[in-house]
Amino acid sequence: MHRTIQHTIHNIYGFAIWTILSVLLFTSCQSSDEQELESSHPQIVFLFSPGGLGDMSYNDCILEGVQRFKLDQPETDIYIYSPESLDEAEKIFSDWLVRPESNIPVLFVLATSDYEPIAERYLKEHSLTANKSILLFESRKRYSDPNIHTFQISMYGASYLAGATASLCCGDKKALALLANDSDSPIGIARDGFIAGFQGECDVEYLADDWTGYIQSSLTYQKMSDWSREYGYIFPVAGGSNAGIYRYSRENEDSPFLAGMDIDQSGLSNKITGSVIKEIDRLIFEYLMEWSTTGTMPEAQLYGLESGYSDWELSPLYEAEFKDIMEQIRQQAITKENEYYEGD
The missing domain is CATH 3.40.50 (Rossmann fold)
Structure with a gap:
């Protein structure tokens, strides 16, 4: 009941x-x-x-x-x-x-x-x-049934800016793109955007083969001591698993620089240089209002950096250092994102 x-x-x-x-x-x-x-x-x-x-x-x-x-x-x-x-x-x-x-x-x-x-x-x-x-x-598939609706918020452009930020922080160390799994298409897009923006040596690691990669905070906390020695920047796209990374960074001075994910997470660690933002709360509100008033919704929509539903938001501690550079390459990130989807 x-x-x-x-x-x-x-x-x-x-x-x-x-x-x-x-x-x-x-x-x-x-x-x-x-x-x-x-x-x-x-x-x-x-x-x-x-x-x-x-x-x-x-x-x-x-x-x-x-x-x-x-x-x-x-x-x-x-x-x-x-x-x-x-x-x-x-x-x-x-x-x-x-x-x-x-x-x-x-x-x-x-x-x-x-x-x-x-x-x-x-x-x-x-x-x-x-x-x-x-x-x-997080799907762009167009279905024949008009009552099945899809959308995707692309993280490519925002992640491109995150990669460009990381390149300014890493020194002579590599970066790590850490993903929950290799099967979830949206986080794979974020990986591709980050690597393109970083333009340096970047390793990729997956926490699991399925959805359980999003709930591995204990594992990420344990592995951070090794990652801290090898990498200058970690770009984690792993949902709840990111909590272990941020916890380690608060407790240990040797933590590499980090990216926040989905919302502004600058308050979780001084090592977070910025956050890949998804305005999913605003978007879902608009979709639900559309359905409530008209009975339908848009079909197969893609929302990228240019739409305002995704963005790279610098943390206050790093805004003065990187803001001007990010503004200079923002249009480049939008162009790269549009090129990424050409032909789809």
């Missing part, structure tokens, strides 16, 4: 997430068995990435956008799922997909590209009923 966040919460996301959620009339669902979408109001179902909520980064930023929408549109019911695994996420989605048609408009939001193969597999067997729509994050 459903329980409102005002009374209990099934998954502990940390005090910050509790603070955000406690002011909303969200329903938090622990498993697909708890799906009881019986309200007559329009409904939005959010399926976050496994273990994603509480990352103080991308997923929490999405949640802030959902919060803003809920405060603006209180009559829309919102159901939040934070699965512990891809298997659990698959069951939640498949159970929703086979629900019978009704007169209630329902939007199912798949908040990670890891869910795209799952969705495609089930949609081959079960078409969307007329009242259902899907929004898939």
Whole structure:
């Protein structure tokens, strides 16, 4: 059965997430068995990435956008799922997909590209009923069903600027692009942008073969002592795993310079020269408002550095040193990003 966040919460996301959620009339669902979408109001179902909520980064930023929408549109019911695994996420989605048609408009939001193969597999067997729509994050694929919508925030241009910043910090040391895995296309794009902007020797390392690479903060903390000896700059695109890197940098003076990810993370470490920003909270708010008012959303959109939904934000400690240089090469980063996608 459903329980409102005002009374209990099934998954502990940390005090910050509790603070955000406690002011909303969200329903938090622990498993697909708890799906009881019986309200007559329009409904939005959010399926976050496994273990994603509480990352103080991308997923929490999405949640802030959902919060803003809920405060603006209180009559829309919102159901939040934070699965512990891809298997659990698959069951939640498949159970929703086979629900019978009704007169209630329902939007199912798949908040990670890891869910795209799952969705495609089930949609081959079960078409969307007329009242259902899907929004898939971090995909540019265009589907024949007009009720399936996609978007991607490109990190290439912002990461290019991060790489250029890193080149000014490394001295005679190499850089490290650290990724959660080698299967998630959006973080691979960030890797490519960083390497292009760095224009020097840069190693690439992956923490796992799948989504678990996003929840390896203990591993990254342990490996930082070795990385600190070898690298002058670490560009981590690994979600919650980044926390171990930032923790080490606060505790040890030998830490290399670092990049923050998804939100301004300059407050987490003095070694963070800047952050690759994704304005995902603002974008998801706009998408939800569009769906709420018109019943539809844009299709297969790509938002890069030029759009304002992604950017490289220098940390206050390094702004005076690097701001003018970043402004000089900003248009170059936009051009490189546009060239990267030519022919797609």
